[in-house]
Amino acid sequence: MLLYALALFFLLLTCVGVLRDRRRFGNAVCLGLAVTLLALALLATLHRADSAAAEAVLIVVVLTPALGSLVLAGLLIANGLKTVRKEGRSLGNLLALLCGLGILVVFALLLAATRADSEVLVVIARTVFLLACYLSFLFACFVGYAYLYGRLTPREDVDYVVVLGTGLLDGSRVPPLLASRLERGRRLYERQVARGRSPLMIVSGGKGSDEQLPESHAMADHLVEHGFPADRIIREDRSRTTEENLRFSHAIMAADDPDYRCVVVTNNFHAFRAAVFARREGVNGHVVGSPTAAYFWPSATIREFVAVLVTYRWANLAVGALLVVESLSF
Incomplete structure (x- = not known):
């Protein structure tokens, strides 16, 4: 009963967090804890059940994560190779491939530790496994909550539609x-106009070292070429990062109206991280995503997850250090 009570507690924390501000990464962690505790509670209930069917279900449930991880590793490696072929070799495009290989390395290390007569190898394998479980838990929280966040499309009236730039x-x-981002932004603008509003479109992006003009200028030109009214566009041309x-963009909007409301547009894989950053920067609005090619999604999502890990690096380093100490103290 304790596990069920804890699962309900973290679910309530998730609901409260979403009502207060759905852009908090803490909501993702609380939801992940609620689901994990509920799964453990169900496993404990099955373990106590005295029936062959319950034992069979328990075995399947226990084996599924291991088998699923191996399948996931294969899919990530295949996707990574496809991404490299289509997009070229870069660290970002290699992330899916590297993660797939990393999963296989963890399995190989665990297998070697069970067969080798080496206490040092056992300790290393145990430590790597604990860290891998922690990162896997956070990644599952990130992906699951990012999906839910993407389904919660803001429907309120807004004063600005902000489109985030990317490379040219x-x-x-x-x-x-x-x-794709600009098209989603245009549709949101037209939806506001149909409701009797007259928002402004902020295109945000500065000039990179390898670019001939600021991203926001190219974005504005693209919109105008596709029939968007030029007098409704504001160019934010200083930014280099999300x-x-x-x-x-927040500074531009707040200078005109401190009580502004906005919607921020990016790609779907980037929406939740952008929402986390929007909350930290004080932006009064939620983030929506535009479609992305399916093959590009795994590497892009992993890259977003790594960026969130870096954002909360001190908390993650503290938890990682505790796991290492716990592993060494066995």
Whole structure:
């Protein structure tokens, strides 16, 4: 009963957190804890049940994560190879491949530890396994809550539609990824106009070292070429990162109206991290995502997760250190 009570407690914390501000990463962790505790409670109930069916279900449930991890490793490796072929070799594009190989390394290390007569190897395998479980838990929290956040489309009236920039093709042209964001932003703008509003569109992005013009200028030109009214566009052309996109756009909006409301547009894989940053920068609005090619999603999602880990690096380092100490003290 204690596990069920704890699961309900963390579920209530999740609901309260969502009502207060759905952009908090703490909501994802609380939801993950609620689901994990509920799963453990159900396993304990099955373990106490004296029946062959219950034992069979328990065995399947226990084996599923291991088998699922191996399948996931294969899918990540296959996706990583496809991404590299389509997008070229870069650390970001290699993330899915590296994660798939990392999962296999963890399994190989655990298998070696069970067969080798080495206490040092056992300690190393145990420590790596605990850290891998922690990162896997956080990743599951991130992906699960990001999916839920993406389903909670804001429906309130807004004063601004903010579109976050990304890199330009050949230093001057809007790539498909950015065009998808602009199209989603245009549709949100038209929806507001249909409701009798007259919001402004802020295109946000500065000039990179390999670009011929600021991203926001190329974004504005793209919108105008597709029939968007030029007098409803504001160009934020100083930012270089997502945090700066949001910080500088917030400054523009707050200077005009401290009580402004906005909606921020990015790609779906980037929406939740952008929402976390928007909350930290004081932006009064939620984030929505535009479609992304399916093959690009795994590497992009892993990259977003790593960025969130870095954002909360001190908390994660503290938990990691505790897990290492606990492993060494066995």
